[in-house]
Amino acid sequence: MGTVLGTVLLLASCTSTVTGSAGTVAAPPPSTSGVESGEPCALLSPAEAEYLGLAKEGEFTPGEPSQLSPPSCTWMPVDPDVDSLTIGLATDLPLVDYVDGVQPEETVEMGGLNWSRYLDPVGGESVCLLATELSETSFVTVVSSDFTTAEQACEVAKAAAPYVAARLPGGDPAPEATRPPSPLVDLDPCTLLTPEQTERLGLKPNGEPSDGGDEESVDCSWDPAVDPGASSLIITLYPSQGTLDSTDEPAEIIEASGWKWRLYPQPSGIKTACVAELDVTEHSSATIFGGHDERAKVCDTVMAAIPIVSAALPPA
Numbered sequence: 601m602g603t604v605l606g607t608v609l610l611l612a613s614c615t616s617t618v619t620g621s622a623g624t625v626a627a628p629p630p631s632t633s634g635v636e637s638g639e640p641c642a643l644l645s646p647a648e649a650e651y652l653g654l655a656k657e658g659e660f661t662p663g664e665p666s667q668l669s670p671p672s673c674t675w676m677p678v679d680p681d682v683d684s685l686t687i688g689l690a691t692d693l694p695l696v697d698y699v700d701g702v703q704p705e706e707t708v709e710m711g712g713l714n715w716s717r718y719l720d721p722v723g724g725e726s727v728c729l730l731a732t733e734l735s736e737t738s739f740v741t742v743v744s745s746d747f748t749t750a751e752q753a754c755e756v757a758k759a760a761a762p763y764v765a766a767r768l769p770g771g772d773p774a775p776e777a778t779r780p781p782s783p784l785v786d787l788d789p790c791t792l793l794t795p796e797q798t799e800r801l802g803l804k805p806n807g808e809p810s811d812g813g814d815e816e817s818v819d820c821s822w823d824p825a826v827d828p829g830a831s832s833l834i835i836t837l838y839p840s841q842g843t844l845d846s847t848d849e850p851a852e853i854i855e856a857s858g859w860k861w862r863l864y865p866q867p868s869g870i871k872t873a874c875v876a877e878l879d880v881t882e883h884s885s886a887t888i889f890g891g892h893d894e895r896a897k898v899c900d901t902v903m904a905a906i907p908i909v910s911a912a913l914p915p916a
Contacts, residue, residue: 640689641673643740648763649675651777652756653682653883663690668698670741678816678841683756687764688741695731695739704731710758711765712772715742717754723747728754730761732768740768782884783914784839790820792835792912793905798822801904803833816841831872831891833901835909838885850877856907858916861888865899874899876906880913 639660646656654675663671670690677684690698704716713732720727727745734740742764744756765771788809795805803822810819817838824830850862854876861876873891880886888909890902 638671638689638691639673640671640687640740643673643687643689643764643767644675644685644760645763645777648760648774648777649685650678651779652685652759652763653678654685654756658687665693668693670698672741683744683746683753685756685760686741686743687760688743689738690740691738693739694737695733698739698741699731708758711762711774713761713765713768713770715761725750726753728757730754730757732761732765734769740764779883782839782881784837784880784884784886787837787839787914788820789818789835789837792820792909793822797908799825801833801901801908802827802830803901807835827892829893829897830901833905834887834889835905836887836889838887840883842879842883842885854903854906856910857913859910859913861906861910863899863903866895871895872898874902876902886913 641658641660644658649658650656652675654677658673658675661672661674663669670688670693672686672688674684674686699718702718704718707714707716709715715730715732718729718731719725720729723745726747728743730742732740742757742761744753744760746753746755762772763774763777766774790807790809793801793803793807798805798807801822802825804825807820807822810821817836819834819836821832821834823832848864848867851865852863854861854863859878859880861878863874863876865874867873867875870891872893872895873889875890876888878886886909888902888905890899890905892898892900
């Protein structure tokens with residue numbers, strides 16, 4: 601595979617565009633099948649993209665024939681644990697030319713079609729390009745990446761392939777793109793601690809909901825009642841987002857009411873802070889944040905709150 605292709609794949613995996621002088625533009629209106637119209641953004645529905653942890657709408661990038669780069673569409677991740685996805689659709693370019701004659705590393709059947717993986721000479725195993733040939737001059741590519749854990753580079757691409765295949769000739773019907781509702785939906789974090797419990801934790805009785813949170817989270821904070829060295833306690837719920845993968849090992853795993861919390865004293869080098877993270881489901885999570893000016897007490901309130909909050913959460 602040539603250097604040009606490697607650069608194309610690497611950029612497609614790292615940004616919302618592929619190579620070429622033209623920038624991203626609004627996606628063209630979706631058609632019944634993206635193949636007939638050459639619209640890669642029509643190969644994944646908003647519901648399917650959301651199910652995969654991606655933005656509902658992709659960003660269209662025109663092709664660059666001089667660079668052997670077909671039109672593509674990139675969906676950015678909503679969940680920070682998920683990588684972006686780029687789908688390319690070529691209607692006038694042989695796949696063998698696109699990959700510069702290189703043989704695939706493997707070929708697997710997904711969604712009723714054969715998909716071949718081609719290694720990227722720049723990104724190596726960290727970039728996953730899957731391609732299925734439609735004719736001698738047309739093919740579809742699905743690209744994802746993981747530059748932290750190369751073994752996971754294909755997770756998003758392989759999860760998306762059956763949905764893309766459903767819109768291609770010979771593809772099987774798409775799998776169901778729905779998951780059970782998050783147990784955190786409509787749960788108010790301010791109800792997770794009662795006034796009696798906050799008193800035992802050294803906090804003021806009533807929590808204050810956040811008025812500036814993002815769409816993916818909801819939180820509630822309690823100020824310290826007496827101790828001037830203590831920080832506010834903040835409980836944050838993420839109904840549709842998994843926790844961030846930390847590069848640090850947790851100092852402790854705390855089990856309570858069937859839940860397993862990861863405890864991180866001094867996260868990101870903040871010496872007066874402490875945070876506990878919980879995976880509620882694969883796509884929902886919770887955190888408890890607190891701290892103290894005295895390093896020996898930095899996690900005291902967070903650790904004391906964990907069993908109380910755990911008991912108030914839906915059953916594990």
